Amino acid sequence: MTRILEVRALSKGFDMHHLGASMQAFEAISLTLDASEFLLLKGRNGAGKSTLLRTLYRSYLAQSGEILFHSSHGVIDLARAADVDITLLRRTEIGFVTQFLQARPRVSAEALVAEPLRLAGWTAEAALDEARHWLDAFGVKRTLWPAYPATFSGGEQQKVNLARALILPQRLLLLDEPTASLDASARAALIDRLAALKAQGTAMIGVFHHPGDVAQLIDRTIDLTPDTTPDTPQQEDRTDVVV
Ligand SMILES: Nc1ncnc2c1ncn2[C@@H]1O[C@H](COP(=O)(O)OP(=O)(O)OP(=O)(O)O)[C@@H](O)[C@H]1O
Numbered sequence: 359m360t361r362i363l364e365v366r367a368l369s370k371g372f373d374m375h376h377l378g379a380s381m382q383a384f385e386a387i388s389l390t391l392d393a394s395e396f397l398l399l400k401g402r403n404g405a406g407k408s409t410l411l412r413t414l415y416r417s418y419l420a421q422s423g424e425i426l427f428h429s430s431h432g433v434i435d436l437a438r439a440a441d442v443d444i445t446l447l448r449r450t451e452i453g454f455v456t457q458f459l460q461a462r463p464r465v466s467a468e469a470l471v472a473e474p475l476r477l478a479g480w481t482a483e484a485a486l487d488e489a490r491h492w493l494d495a496f497g498v499k500r501t502l503w504p505a506y507p508a509t510f511s512g513g514e515q516q517k518v519n520l521a522r523a524l525i526l527p528q529r530l531l532l533l534d535e536p537t538a539s540l541d542a543s544a545r546a547a548l549i550d551r552l553a554a555l556k557a558q559g560t561a562m563i564g565v566f567h568h569p570g571d572v573a574q575l576i577d578r579t580i581d582l583t584p585d586t587t588p589d590t591p592q593q594e595d596r597t598d599v600v601v
Pocket residue numbers: 372382383401402403404405406407408409410
């Protein structure tokens with residue numbers, strides 16, 4: 359078993375300056391994740407699922423605790439790593455998949471999807487070929503490939519986003535409701551891609567409104583709702599603790 363992530367006593371709160379108050383999104387979370395494991399985060403609205411994913415990705419700074427990521431270069435605490443290291447890891451080892459595309463002015467859909475490969479050293483031609491393959495796999499119409507995604511429908515933008523986010527195998531993939539508003543064939547393509555990445559060793563932590571979509575991928579479940587007790591067999595097998 360190859361360890362990918364060890365989260366120790368991780369907490370995150372927000373200062374709400376306009377109210378002169380702070381609120382705790384989650385507190386003292388500990389978990390481990392190995393290669394090829396898929397961990398489902400569940401919990402009621404506002405339980406902190408998205409905030410935990412964003413804290414792991416370092417979009418948010420942790421309040422306390424450790425996020426020990428076993429990178430290909432050694433163990434690094436994502437809670438404390440320098441921004442430059444985080445940028446590099448995001449390029450090569452840690453992916454974040456949401457339903458929202460960050461379109462850029464005058465960048466075509468195919469160029470946007472090819473970009474991670476270009477940054478990884480692929481030639482322009484090979485990267486474009488691969489990008490087109492994934493745009494096709496996710497069901498983006500051929501006529502849209504050279505167009506700018508800013509004007510695409512929500513679902514089309516989401517498919518471009520998935521192609522871009524999943525084109526390169528990563529060590530760790532954070533999934534924040536990636537199936538929301540996808541049509542059935544794109545959902546099937548996404549699940550196929552996640553299954554292939556999992557088989558190749560990618561570890562995944564995901565939030566899904568309809569976990570049934572990914573039922574066959576889930577190895578363990580953690581409930582972030584405060585005061586919940588483990589309720590799945592997978593959890594009882596393991597020592598992960600959410601307090
Ligand atoms: N940037 C922020 N500033 C202040 N409070 C925030 C911020 N982001 C999230 N919160 C608060 O943190 C709590 C957890 O939010 P989060 O979005 O992580 O919940 P969630 O479990 O993903 O919810 P949902 O199922 O509704 O998507 C909520 O009470 C939310 O209001």
